[in-house]
Amino acid sequence: MFPDWQSMTDAQHERWEAVLGTLAAALPPHAAGVIVDGEHADLVADRIAHALRSTGRHCVRLTDQHPLADEDTWRAEGTSTTIALADGPRWRENPPTGRWELAIWLRIPGDHPGSGQANSNSQAKPVSEVVLDLADPSWPIIRRVSGAIAVPEHWYVTETQAFFAVRAATWDTKFGDDLPAYAAAVAEAAPPLGGTALDLGCGTGRALPALRAAVGPTGRVIGLDLTPQMLDAVRSSGRDRDATALLLGDAQRLPFTDASIDAIFAAGLLNHLDNQSAGLRELARVTRLGGQLIVFHPTGRAALAARHGRVLGADEPLAEHVLGAALSNAGWKLDYYDDPVSRFLALATRT
Structure with a gap:
């Protein structure tokens, strides 16, 4: 079950905030399309959107619930620095920016990175990829970052430590x-x-x-x-x-x-x-x-x-x-x- 923000411990809050901060830092300064895919994609995309807005970054959320209204919002409010942040199969194949510059795949037990991505022949296929491990949704771990995206140089140190720290005792x-x-x-x-x-x-x-x-x-x-x-x-x-x-x-x-x-x-x-x-x-x-x-x-x-x-x-x-x-x-x-x-x-x- 995906935990709500109020039910998590202080340590779990800090883990989510660290992940969201790294993801926010991965985004280019110009307008870009970001697709979140996998189980809990809507909830994770909401958290990323909140993290972006808290830094002053303009972000338009695109969902499958109100696609036409969301697209109208994007066209009306999009600027040269706006992030289009989407989830859902409709948007996966139809990026409003022409391409998805960043895909965030949510991995759960039995899944593997990229299993939900668009067809390899699709023009919507992203050029960069992040794999977020949600085996424990209260303790997310960034497991892979590929492509030329501007993540902090040593992001993997914090993420590897977070993965193994909670497993060391057992x-x-x-x-x-x-x-x-x-x-x-x-x-x-x-x-x-x-x-x-x-x-x-x-x-x-x-x-x-x-x-x-x-x-x-x-x-x-x-x-x-x-x-x-x-x-x-x-x-x-x-x-x-x-x-x-x-x-x-x-x-x-x-x-x-x-x-x-x-x-x-x-x-x-x-x-x-x-x-x-x-x-x-x-x-x-x-x-x-x-x-x-x-x-x-x-x-x-x-x-x-x-x-x-x-x-x-x-x-x-x-x-x-x-x-x-x-x-x-x-x-x-x-x-x-x-x-x-x-x-x-x-x-x-x-x-």
């Missing part, structure tokens, strides 16, 4: 049986004895004990995560004993000197990067020549997609040919690729 309860898969992946990759291993996006630290065993007592094991609550969970579990250091940081802006890491373990990380190509280059920057990148997930791609109610596309970021090309362009060589139901493991060498 993460091991839900996924604790994955520990043997982590240990097996690290053992198969075999980071160098005495080397420096980085668990990037370490979460609750499930790979830290295995990384410590691999590099031995003279090696260094660093856990880095973007979310403070995840690092708190590492300490609560006692896995911090296997880490030389736990760091709060961004995988796309690593606090390490060039060529200072021997092995990077990245579990479930690449799909959370705002810019995968730039992220892989940053990982290459801090890794010595001949060093390794271990890309892992305890569930295979097809099984994970099915869990989320979707089917894998041929050109998804972790498909072998796509990942291999992305790694090569960033200074890596894909050496090994394994994607059965039970796990995903790709090993690459810094070239």
